[in-house]
Each structure stands twice: as C-alpha cells, then as structure tokens.
Amino acid sequence: MKILDGQTVGIDLGTTYSAxxxxxxxxxxxxxxxxxxxxxxxxxxxxxxxGKVIVGPSFERMSLEKPQNIVEAIKRQMGSKDFHIVYQGKKLTPEFLSALILKKLKQDAEKQVGPIANAVVTVPYYFNDVRRKATQDAGKIAGLNVIDIINEPTAATLAYAWQKGQLGRPDAFEG
Known part of the structure; x- marks a missing residue:
C-alpha cells in the first residue's frame, strides 16, 4: 500500500474501547x-x-438514551453481510458504523498532530480475510489510507520488543 502525505498512526479498533x-x-x-x-x-x-450521531458518548449520556439507539461491540459483526441497523430509513453496515468510530479518533487526533492520512489498524488474530477487508473498508470510509492490518497479539509483541529496545533482534523473545 502506498503511503500518502500526512501523519501515520496506529489504531486499536476495539470491541469496547478504541485508541x-x-x-x-x-x-x-x-x-x-x-x-x-x-x-x-x-x-x-x-x-x-x-438525527444526531454521537461516537464515544459518556456512559452518563448513554444512560439517558433508549437502549435501541446505542450500538455497541460492532466489531463483532465486521464482515457480516447479514447484519445492519436501520436508522432514519438507511441501512448502516458494521463497516460504516466502525468508520464513524475511526473518523472520531482521526478527527480528535488531528487537533494534536495535524492531518492524518495513513493508519495501521489492529484486529483480533481470528479475523479472516473477509473481516480484515471489512476493517480496511471502514478505514477508507473514515478517510484513512489503511496501510496495514495486523493482529492484536502481533502488535503486543512489537510493543514489548520496542520497550525492551530489542525490536528487530531475532533473539528478543528467547528465554
């Protein structure tokens, strides 16, 4: 994937929280x-x-809303062609709903670092090609050039090696 001009970020598109x-x-x-x-x-x-759509509302705000208006754990539906939510007469797919979360993360972060163009997004290790592609599509809808999709355990391993100053060493994880 070609890297575009602009900042590059890593995103954990989580089931409960994203970062x-x-x-x-x-x-x-x-x-x-x-x-x-x-x-x-x-x-x-x-x-x-x-008609207002709010991403990442506070739990206090959510407690005031009708439960059917709250979409949670959408990541579990990624890649599902049978799942959608009807809102104001439109079918919202898991990719679109996930894109709203990604867009919110992007917009908030851009206030700190400037325009963001590229992202690496983590997914659970069990995500198959369809679910990975759906995650990449969500990124595209959010205005991101998703340069890679990596497994969450891989990201954790890389973070560990980074912290130990051993990124790139073949013996970094030996006993």
Whole structure:
C-alpha cells in the first residue's frame, strides 16, 4: 500500500474501547487523546432520535438514551453481510458504523498532530480475510489510507520488543 502525505498512526479498533497512537519526534509511541482528554474512546455509537450521531458518548449520556439507539461491540459483526441497523430509513453496515468510530479518533487526533492520512489498524488474530477487508473498508470510509492490518497479539509483541529496545533482534523473545 502506498503511503500518502500526512501523519501515520496506529489504531486499536476495539470491541469496547478504541485508541490511536503515533510515534513522536523522539521515536517513542504516544497515545493521542480524544476530545475529552482521554486516551481511550468508547467504541459506541449513539443514534439519536433527533438525527444526531454521537461516537464515544459518556456512559452518563448513554444512560439517558433508549437502549435501541446505542450500538455497541460492532466489531463483532465486521464482515457480516447479514447484519445492519436501520436508522432514519438507511441501512448502516458494521463497516460504516466502525468508520464513524475511526473518523472520531482521526478527527480528535488531528487537533494534536495535524492531518492524518495513513493508519495501521489492529484486529483480533481470528479475523479472516473477509473481516480484515471489512476493517480496511471502514478505514477508507473514515478517510484513512489503511496501510496495514495486523493482529492484536502481533502488535503486543512489537510493543514489548520496542520497550525492551530489542525490536528487530531475532533473539528478543528467547528465554
């Protein structure tokens, strides 16, 4: 995948919470904050009766809403052609709903680092090609050039090696 001009980030599109990070000028990974000053955003979409769509609403706000207006754990439906939510007469797919979460992360992070073009997105190790492609499509809908999709355990392993200063060493994980 070609890397576009703009910032590159890593995104954990989680079932419950999502997060976005970037390598800073010192070469260290840094979690970027959302509009609330937190480094995690609830992976929740609130489809308001008034037509407003809110991504990552507070739990206090969600408690005031009708349960049927709250979309949670959409990641579990990624790649499913049979799943959709009807909202104001439109069918919303898991890819579209996930794109709303990705777009929110992107917009909040851009206030700190400037325009973001590229992303690496993590997925569960069990995601097959269809679910990986759906995740990539969600990124595209959100305005991201998804340069790679990597397994969450792989991301954790890379983070461990990074912290130990052993990234790239073949013996980094030997006993």
């Amino acid at each position: 976005i990070a970037q390598i800073n000028a010192e070469g260290e990974p840094v979690s970027l904050e959302n509009a609330d000053g937190k480094t995690i955003t609830p992976s929740v979409v609130l489809l308001g009766d008034d």
